[in-house]
Amino acid sequence: MSKPPFIRLDGVSKSWGGNRGVERVDLAIDEGEFVVLLGPSGCGKSTTLRMIAGLETPDTGRVVIAGRDMTAEPPAARGLSMVFQSYALFPHLTVADNITFGLSVRRVPRRERQDALAKAVSLTGLTGLEGRKPAALSGGQRQRVALARAIVAGHPICLMDEPLSNLDAKLRHAVRQEIRALQRELGMTVVYVTHDQTEAMGMADRVVLMNGGRVEQADTPDALYLHPDTAFVATFLGSPPMVLMPAESVPERLLPPGTPRDDLAGLDIGIRPEAISLAEPAPHRHRATVRDAEFLGAETLVYLTTGTGEAIARLPGRLTIRAGEPVGIDWAPGAATLFERATGKRLSLPPREHRHAEAGASHGGSAPPRAMGATGHPPHFQTETLP
Amino acid sequence: MEQLATYHRRRQALYGWLLVSPALILLTLFALSPTVATFWASLHSRGTIRRPSAFSGWDNYADLIADPSFATVVGNNLLYAGVTIPASIVIALAMALWANAKIPLRGVVRGAFFTPTMLPMIAAANIWLFFYTPGLGVIDAVTGLFGLPPVNWLGQPQTALWAVIVVTVWKEAGFFMIFYLAALQTIPPDLREAAAVEGAGRITYTRRVLLPLLMPTTAFIFINALINSVKLIDHLFILTKGGPNNASKLVLYWVWEMAFAYFDAPRAAAMTVLVLLVLGLIAVFQFRVLDRRIHYR
Structure with missing residues (x-):
């Protein structure tokens, strides 16, 4: 991290009449990085993107792009392009004119324009469709036109606002990989907004998970999945999400090593469904009853009722299991994570090597509110046993 | 089978x-x-008791074109159309862009723009008659404040037609604004943002995106304005009755005059046929040429 970040947000806030805004977001994006802003609807991810684009002006804070303060600059001055959810193609222009719209507005000579067009068209596989109007294209082709328009000018930054949400599932998967390949080939810095976690996990170099206008956690997809900072991150990522149970309801053997045994009342224990195994009921296992089971081919989801709520186990292969059957649920203690129930924060943040220094949210990297009693324990209790 | x-x-x-x-x-x-x-x-002569109507070929047309009033009236109507059509379209578009923007009292602005449309033409003409009244009218009251002499806007040949044109534009622009407003609301705001990201300013966006997308509406309004420039003559009855000295006489008013004031129905019919011919030609032009250049969604 010796180079300064390419895009930097410093304490950026935006609100409309006090709701649905963005609150003091700090973000640093490196050149060539593929960053996904992820979160539920209304979390402020699109607003954040629009502030980077210059389509919204932040109430407070600064937007710095390539070392220049761009907070007050119009979108055109920021050297970026954007793919909209609706594609925002100009319906009266042909594919070629749509793609070169920005170039002709900027009075790029015709010859250069033609060359850039030919390149963008072949990169996005639109050859032969240049003369058509958007109305005569399929959804996937329109998406490609939007993509071609975004890359044709060779801007170093490309912003994408849920670009795949209007495509069907099959196409979405293919385009996802094409976008990623295109980004690598052109070395673009991409900021990508989505509410779809598989898109985020599959494409991102780094995922910025947002909630309620704040950054919950910003990290690589695997770090986000394996080391969630908050209960929100833990339950947002993963399908099915992490199971949360009151820590005091769980047999002591299953608590992660280093748990402060004297004060379990305010803690939740979180376990990924795939870390849970089922066995005969026994005193050293957590007791549960099978409510239902779903066979999904490669795996079976078992819905369980525990004394304190619901849990889901994700087991490989096919299981013969009946509803109403009492079972004992088990997991490797190291696979569990503890969260403070009141704040949702993870208890104890062991030092991790791959956390981005300035990537955290305004509160994301703060010290744990409760000091761990024993420091002699292994540095972290989440072993990397998860798939 | x-x-x-x-x-x-x-x-x-x-x-x-x-x-x-x-x-x-x-x-x-x-x-x-x-x-x-x-x-x-x-194609027939005017029938009287002594001389019943008889076939006369193109005589009526020849008489009509030879009449010095013909040139005046046609010229008047061309000027009238040539000014009212573009002026009302441009003003309607400007008002629609304004009324479509996020401004305070948007409802009031829209209502104000639309009010002239709701008035009957006769009523509007009466209001303007009061505006134009020499010495007493609103216009002279305002110009009087600056020490300017009163002007008989409707009573002198140089200004009569222009005074009528102003009333027509005032009356029509609000009506056309409604169509533009409706069209503007179907244009997704994304397009403006996409254009902004691509480097297009307000003027470029208007010229290269907004106006082309409004072309179907403009064509519709153009046809309406064209029709009105021929058929809308209600206000002439109140304001000038075509005078002074034919200075504000329009084709349809002249037709009416010939038919019902001078009872020369064949000549009125000849003039009507000429008007229909011209309108027909314009319709053909519209369908053959203009429609191809317009992007319909």
Whole structure:
């Protein structure tokens, strides 16, 4: 991290009449990085993107792009392009004119324009469709036109606002990989907004998970999945999400090593469904009853009722299991994570090597509110046993 | 077998004629037959008790064109159309862009723009008659504050037609604004943002995206304005009655005058035929040429 970040947000806030805004977001994006802003609807991810684009002006804070303060600059001055959810193609222009719209507005000579067009068209596989109007294209082709328009000018930054949400599932998967390949080939810095976690996990170099206008956690997809900072991150990522149970309801053997045994009342224990195994009921296992089971081919989801709520186990292969059957649920203690129930924060943040220094949210990297009693324990209790 | 097919074909044909017949009957009764009758009348001389109407060929047309009023009236109407059509379109677009923006009191602004449309033309003309009244009217009251002498806007040949033009534009622009406003609201805001990201400023966006997308509406409004520039003459009855010295006389008013003031129906018919001819040519131009250049969604 010796180079300064390419895009930097410093304490950026935006609100409309006090709701649905963005609150003091700090973000640093490196050149060539593929960053996904992820979160539920209304979390402020699109607003954040629009502030980077210059389509919204932040109430407070600064937007710095390539070392220049761009907070007050119009979108055109920021050297970026954007793919909209609706594609925002100009319906009266042909594919070629749509793609070169920005170039002709900027009075790029015709010859250069033609060359850039030919390149963008072949990169996005639109050859032969240049003369058509958007109305005569399929959804996937329109998406490609939007993509071609975004890359044709060779801007170093490309912003994408849920670009795949209007495509069907099959196409979405293919385009996802094409976008990623295109980004690598052109070395673009991409900021990508989505509410779809598989898109985020599959494409991102780094995922910025947002909630309620704040950054919950910003990290690589695997770090986000394996080391969630908050209960929100833990339950947002993963399908099915992490199971949360009151820590005091769980047999002591299953608590992660280093748990402060004297004060379990305010803690939740979180376990990924795939870390849970089922066995005969026994005193050293957590007791549960099978409510239902779903066979999904490669795996079976078992819905369980525990004394304190619901849990889901994700087991490989096919299981013969009946509803109403009492079972004992088990997991490797190291696979569990503890969260403070009141704040949702993870208890104890062991030092991790791959956390981005300035990537955290305004509160994301703060010290744990409760000091761990024993420091002699292994540095972290989440072993990397998860798939 | 063949008989059955013929029977079915005939049934289909009958069905088609039945569907077309209401429109066909009404159009024949109220559009086609009057047109033919008018044309027929224009080829005959004016009938009096002593000299009944007789076929006279193109005499009525020759007389009409030889009449010095003809050139004046046609010239007046061309100027009237040439000014009111573009002026009302441009003003309507400007008002629509304004009323479509996020401004305070948007409802009030829209209402104010639309009010002239809701008034009957006769009422609007009466209001403007008061505006134009020399010495007492609103306009002279305002210009009087600056020490300017009163002007008889409607009473002098140099200004009469322009005074009428102003009333027409004032009346029509609000009506056309509604169409533009409706069209503007169907244009997704994303397009403006996409254009902004691509480097297009407000003017470039308007010229290269907004106006092309509004072209279907503009074409519709243009046709309406064109029709109105020929058929909307209500205000002439109140404001000038075509005067002074034919200075504000428009074609349809002249037709009315010939037919119902001078009882020269054949000449009025001849003039009507000429007007229909010109409008027909414009319609052909519109369908053949303009429509190809317009992007319809």
